[in-house]
Amino acid sequence: MKKILVVDDSKEILEVIELILGAEGYEVNGLWDASKLNQRITDFNPDLILLDVMLGVLDGRDLCNLLKNNKLTNHIPVIMISASHNLGDMKDRICHPNDFIAKPFDINNLINKVGAQLAA
Template structure:
């Protein structure tokens, strides 16, 4: 079973994505706080990460940059989400996410995006 990690500070988004992706046959782990992101990524070994850009006290773009320079995580595809558009490169970040999805997201598009990045 393909593993997906979802990071968002909205419990509603986490709930929707977990239901949606588990229905598609994926193993999904959801977290609200980026504080324990790295240990979870190392332990769970996700094959895809879906992450909000605005995570309360954390900036998803900075987390994405961090994941892309670490040997164990650099090859994991990352799909970034935000209610705001065109913010992947704001504030000096050069986030190397594979995809950007605007919230509210289209469910069919999300499923196709996940499937594409997992080669399913």
């Protein structure tokens, strides 16, 4: 079973994504406190990370950059999610996510993008 780590500071968004992807047969783990990201990655060992851009005091683009520049995590696909940013904004922070989903997201689009990254 493929494991997906969802990082979003909105517990409601976490619950919705956990329900949607859980129903698709994925093991989903939600994290609303992004300061615990590295420990959760170590504990959960995800196959994919869904990462919100705005995470309270932290910026998901900076976290994406750290993940992509760390040899222990750079193999994990990262899909950025944002209501206020677009894929072009990712380049401002030298963040190179594997994909991007705008909020509010279409459920089928979420399922298709997750499936495509996990099949790659």
